[in-house]
Amino acid sequence: DFQVTQSPSSLSASVGDRVTISCRTSQNIITFLNWYQEKPGKAPKLLIYAASTLQTGVPPRFSGSGSGTDFTLTISNLQPEDFATYYCQQTHSPPWMFGPGTKVEVK
């Protein structure tokens, strides 16, 4: 099975900051990597699929990059509504595991 890790597990940031979250997989998944945002009491929301393609309706301050085993989610100009937990997920081969999550908190 793939192992999916994320770093950091949490970070503190301020509105307007640029935030970077890393996701690493134990095997080459090409670009079969998705990013989700989760807020308390709500279902996760798809932000990015195929490593770098923005889901319809997601603000362009979110971007994704990477291929192979190393991936990055970047939030430029962090907004108040972006404080949440972010998960990566590999869909190269089932089981389609999620990373453990990164919580973005107010500094």
Added chain:
Amino acid sequence: QVQLQESGPGLVKTSLTLSLTCTVSGGSISTDSYYWNWIRQHPGKGLEWIGFINYFGNNYYNPSLRSRVLMSVDTSKNQFSLRLTSMTAADTAVYYCARLVMFRGAPRGMDVWGRGTTVSVSS
């Protein structure tokens, strides 16, 4: 606009079987453009993928749960279901159903999610 809605008991007794149903509205479940998934989240924890089923019945379950999981699809009702046997307190979680997009046979992300249903296990 496609919506998913989970339904089922909020409380299950230890050792019994959980049965959840996800109803798809605003679109058909009978398409090879999507795979239908179950995901759960233990209290205060991350997301755990349980498995998927497609409309012609192919499925894949998380190996950690495979011995206890059964998924099915009912195209006449536009629903898919999850059964999880031998429930214990460790199965207490919020259970989500979600649609995963298949594009040219390649899986993309889960673009539509249900609101989730809380399941507690108690003796």
